[in-house]
Every structure is written in C-alpha cells, then in structure tokens.
Amino acid sequence: MKAVGLHQYLPIDNEDALVDFQIDRPEPGPRDLLVAVKSIAVNPVDTKVRAPKETPVTETTPKILGWDAAGEVVAVGSAVAHYQVGDQVFYAGDITRPGCNSEFQLVDERIVGRMPRTQDYAAAAALPLTSLTAWEALFERLGISASGDDAGKSLLIIGGAGGVGSIAIQLACTLARLKVIATASRTKSSMWIKQMGAQHVVNHRNPVDEELQDIGIDAVDYILCLNNTDQHFPAMANAIKPQGKICTIVENSGPLEVGLLKSKSATFVWEFMFTRSMFQTEDMIRQQEILNRIAQLIDSEELVTTVGDTIEPINAANLRLAHKQIESGRTIGKLVLSGWD
Ligand SMILES: NC(=O)c1ccc[n+]([C@@H]2O[C@H](COP(=O)([O-])OP(=O)(O)OC[C@H]3O[C@@H](n4cnc5c(N)ncnc54)[C@H](OP(=O)(O)O)[C@@H]3O)[C@@H](O)[C@H]2O)c1
Incomplete structure (x- = not known):
C-alpha cells in the first residue's frame, strides 16, 4: 500500500522531511478495524512529531504520521463488536501507533465513530481530533x-x-x-x-x-x-x-x-486527547460515544464542519505543503487532504 512518512526529523522545506513509500497492508489485532483511508486532516501534532530533534534520530522503518481520518472499514479483528466491513467511519487514532498517512490503517474500534451521514469523507475527516x-x-x-x-x-x-x-x-x-x-x-x-x-x-x-x-x-x-x-x-x-x-x-x-x-x-x-488511547483507560470507549454524538449533531445541522481548505491527492509533496501551512500558525478551520493517486 502507499504511505507517506519520514526516516529523519527535518525542517519542512527539506524534500526528505516527508517521503512517499510502499509497505505491506497491516493485519488487524482482536479489537482493530482495518480502514481504507479516503481523507485526512493535518494537525499541529503532526508538525510537532515531525520537527527536528535535539539529538538526530533515524527511523529504520518510516514513521507514519497523521491523526485525523475518514474512510471505509475493509476488515475487522476477531473481537470487534461495533463495526463491520463496509461501514464509513471517522477517528483521530492513537499517537502510539502508525498514523493515517497511509492507504490503509489499523485503529481500535473503541476510539472510532460512525461518519456523519450527510457529509463526504473530506468534511468528516476535518472533525475527529478537534x-x-x-x-x-x-x-x-x-x-x-x-x-x-x-x-x-x-x-x-x-x-x-x-x-x-x-x-x-x-x-x-x-x-x-x-x-x-x-x-x-x-x-x-x-x-x-x-x-x-x-x-x-x-x-x-x-x-x-x-x-x-x-x-x-x-x-x-x-x-x-x-x-x-x-x-x-x-x-x-x-x-x-x-x-x-x-x-x-x-x-x-x-x-x-x-x-x-x-x-x-x-x-x-x-486536556490531552490521546490520554485514553495512550493509557488504554477503562473508559476508552467514551471517544466512540463522543464521535457518534458529534456525527448526530452534524447530521441535525446543530454543528457545521470546520473544513477551511482541501488539497488533493494525499502524497508527500502535498503533505509537506500542509505541514508548512500548519507551521505558519495562521490556519483557519481545518486543512484536509483527500484521495490517493
Ligand atoms: N492537548 C490536546 O489534546 C491537543 C489537541 C489538539 C491540539 N492541540 C494543540 O493545540 C494547539 C492548537 O491546535 P489547533 O489545531 O487549533 O491549531 P491551529 O488550527 O494551527 O491554530 C491556528 C490558530 O491559532 C491562532 N494563534 C496563533 N498564534 C496565537 C497566539 N499566540 N495566541 C492565541 N492564538 C494564536 C491563529 O489565529 P490568528 O491567525 O487570528 O492569529 C490561528 O487561527 C496546538 O498547539 C496543538 O498542538 C492539543
């Protein structure tokens, strides 16, 4: 599958800061969904994780960033209870696992919500993390x-x-x-x-x-x-x-x-949005409930999606542009990328 990631932590103007690569599609663990990622949003956490470190670090396998996605479930783990193949979902994910800057991603069902019925993937991807x-x-x-x-x-x-x-x-x-x-x-x-x-x-x-x-x-x-x-x-x-x-x-x-x-x-x-998934807290499923409530509020038009700009397709060059925009500190609403070449 296609993915975008990094080997080294570099300033965003360096072409190697984010690179395109191919890896094997991962296999779901018991509570995992395998999601075909259709749209992603970029957040300051992506740029903070990507930023140069005081002591240079080299990743032997590329590190995949990205913690906001909307897509379709294509496989489920043996203990998954809330979702099935074909469901449209949106989620932020878990900072301790590979992110959503890849064609397929594993995510624990307890932190995944059903996408708003009235929105496309791009509008949905703008919502989960924030x-x-x-x-x-x-x-x-x-x-x-x-x-x-x-x-x-x-x-x-x-x-x-x-x-x-x-x-x-x-x-x-x-x-x-x-x-x-x-x-x-x-x-x-x-x-x-x-x-x-x-x-x-x-x-x-x-x-x-x-x-x-x-x-x-x-x-x-x-x-x-x-x-x-x-x-x-x-x-x-x-x-x-x-x-x-x-x-x-x-x-x-x-x-x-x-x-x-x-x-x-x-x-x-x-407040740290990743606390529940990072520490696998007993109430981790609360994030699924919150996302489902957000989807209802969007569908009933009590909330509106917060997409500011969209870029196509999802690749390293466009993600470098998106990181640069986020690093400017002047982003309005959410910056979303959609589709794979
Ligand atoms: N703890 C968590 O779980 C969590 C979750 C999400 C985000 N965050 C962190 O929260 C921060 C905001 O995230 P975000 O996604 O909302 O960022 P963002 O979309 O990049 O925020 C951009 C906005 O920040 C405003 N801004 C710039 N400098 C500012 C300043 N000195 N004081 C107040 N506002 C300023 C800008 O307004 P003007 O253009 O009008 O100046 C701009 O609209 C980031 O540091 C992010 O890493 C933490």
Missing part, C-alpha cells in the same frame, strides 16, 4: 454542562479560529449556551470566529485580561487556552473569576506560576 479535544476539554475537564445547565456563564477561548477553536466555539454556544468570547488577531480569523458563533472577539496579540476589560468584561467563569500557554498564563490568572476553571491543551515550555491561582481557588486542568 471535536474530541474540544468535547473532553469543555464537558469533562472544565465540567461544563452539555445540556445547558450552565447557560449564560462566560467562556474565553484563546485561539478561536484554529481547528480546535472552531468546533469548541460551536459546542459552547450550541450545547452549553455559554456567552463565548474568542480571540483572533486578523480580520479574516475574526470573521470566521463570528461565523462559528462567538458573541465577542478580542485580540490575542495583546494581554487577554486587558482586552476583556476593554469590552466591559472584568472576569470570566471559564477559560479554554488553545495556544501558547506560556504567553497567556498570567493574563488568564487575572481574567478568571474566583472559583473559575482554566483548561489548556498546549504544552508549556517554561514553568507556569500556578500560585497566581491560589487566592481565587481557581482550577487549572490539562
């Missing part, structure tokens, strides 16, 4: 009610126009009925955020606590940080209400001054 992250962050880590019990409370989303922000804004507005303030630094990204449903837009190039005050908001009940935790931490500590909750999904590069939250008894919590 929807799982946004859902877990809002409704599990921050503990916001997904059925409107917290309606009217305020949420600041930092980095609103990116992949995660685009779906988080929709979930927070549509299901939780929160008052959502999201950040963007450009006219185009500000317009996109409004389209996703945010009531207010502030600029993340300035301290976000000052930006909130400029629009008459002293503090917010919840903050979801989707970019540069180091940059935004002091302003988040200022902008959170007493007993409020902050969730970040982005690793810090220096120490965070968590003591700033003590007098407010504010909660600080992490």
Whole structure:
C-alpha cells in the first residue's frame, strides 16, 4: 500500500522531511478495524512529531504520521463488536501507533465513530481530533454542562479560529449556551470566529485580561487556552473569576506560576486527547460515544464542519505543503487532504 512518512526529523522545506513509500497492508489485532483511508486532516501534532530533534534520530522503518481520518472499514479483528466491513467511519487514532498517512490503517474500534451521514469523507475527516479535544476539554475537564445547565456563564477561548477553536466555539454556544468570547488577531480569523458563533472577539496579540476589560468584561467563569500557554498564563490568572476553571491543551515550555491561582481557588486542568488511547483507560470507549454524538449533531445541522481548505491527492509533496501551512500558525478551520493517486 502507499504511505507517506519520514526516516529523519527535518525542517519542512527539506524534500526528505516527508517521503512517499510502499509497505505491506497491516493485519488487524482482536479489537482493530482495518480502514481504507479516503481523507485526512493535518494537525499541529503532526508538525510537532515531525520537527527536528535535539539529538538526530533515524527511523529504520518510516514513521507514519497523521491523526485525523475518514474512510471505509475493509476488515475487522476477531473481537470487534461495533463495526463491520463496509461501514464509513471517522477517528483521530492513537499517537502510539502508525498514523493515517497511509492507504490503509489499523485503529481500535473503541476510539472510532460512525461518519456523519450527510457529509463526504473530506468534511468528516476535518472533525475527529478537534471535536474530541474540544468535547473532553469543555464537558469533562472544565465540567461544563452539555445540556445547558450552565447557560449564560462566560467562556474565553484563546485561539478561536484554529481547528480546535472552531468546533469548541460551536459546542459552547450550541450545547452549553455559554456567552463565548474568542480571540483572533486578523480580520479574516475574526470573521470566521463570528461565523462559528462567538458573541465577542478580542485580540490575542495583546494581554487577554486587558482586552476583556476593554469590552466591559472584568472576569470570566471559564477559560479554554488553545495556544501558547506560556504567553497567556498570567493574563488568564487575572481574567478568571474566583472559583473559575482554566483548561489548556498546549504544552508549556517554561514553568507556569500556578500560585497566581491560589487566592481565587481557581482550577487549572490539562486536556490531552490521546490520554485514553495512550493509557488504554477503562473508559476508552467514551471517544466512540463522543464521535457518534458529534456525527448526530452534524447530521441535525446543530454543528457545521470546520473544513477551511482541501488539497488533493494525499502524497508527500502535498503533505509537506500542509505541514508548512500548519507551521505558519495562521490556519483557519481545518486543512484536509483527500484521495490517493
Ligand atoms: N492537548 C490536546 O489534546 C491537543 C489537541 C489538539 C491540539 N492541540 C494543540 O493545540 C494547539 C492548537 O491546535 P489547533 O489545531 O487549533 O491549531 P491551529 O488550527 O494551527 O491554530 C491556528 C490558530 O491559532 C491562532 N494563534 C496563533 N498564534 C496565537 C497566539 N499566540 N495566541 C492565541 N492564538 C494564536 C491563529 O489565529 P490568528 O491567525 O487570528 O492569529 C490561528 O487561527 C496546538 O498547539 C496543538 O498542538 C492539543
């Protein structure tokens, strides 16, 4: 089968950063689906895994990236209970296994959802990783009610126009009925955020606590940080209400001054979308349930897909372009690749 991967961890302008190659189709383990991958989305995790390492590493077999896919089930493992050959599915996958930048991929059925009936593969591939992250962050880590019990409370989303922000804004507005303030630094990204449903837009190039005050908001009940935790931490500590909750999904590069939250008894919590699959947690199947719920919400038009751009076909040259775009830090919505030559 065709696949795209890397032997060395190189800057994206190097032609060897991602290369086309052929490998054998893998065999499913007991709970695995073998999926014929039709469309994929590219995420910052792909570029972070691909980035050059301090000590050069060479992979003897190519490392396959990619953790967002939509496709068709072509074989199932002996213990698979929820899917059969021919099902159309979408999933993010497991960071500890080979990714979806290949014609066929193995994925555990417990982290796979049924594709929205109303969408094509490209629109479906835009959704899984970001929807799982946004859902877990809002409704599990921050503990916001997904059925409107917290309606009217305020949420600041930092980095609103990116992949995660685009779906988080929709979930927070549509299901939780929160008052959502999201950040963007450009006219185009500000317009996109409004389209996703945010009531207010502030600029993340300035301290976000000052930006909130400029629009008459002293503090917010919840903050979801989707970019540069180091940059935004002091302003988040200022902008959170007493007993409020902050969730970040982005690793810090220096120490965070968590003591700033003590007098407010504010909660600080992490979300990492790969935790459940990485540690094979007992509730791993929750990701299947979340994806199925996302598909229903898309089919009932309560959510819209977040595709920004699409590129065809899936190959190393186009994936290098996609990685370069993601590394610019200016992506709006999701970047999707479809089809094999
Ligand atoms: N923990 C997890 O499970 C998890 C899951 C998914 C993603 N992530 C991480 O979360 C981050 C966001 O992911 P994503 O897919 O949403 O990324 P993305 O689509 O690449 O985000 C692009 C957006 O970031 C905004 N942005 C750029 N610099 C910013 C800054 N300094 N402060 C605030 N916003 C800024 C840009 O807005 P403007 O163009 O308007 O400046 C742009 O719209 C990445 O670091 C990713 O690795 C973590």
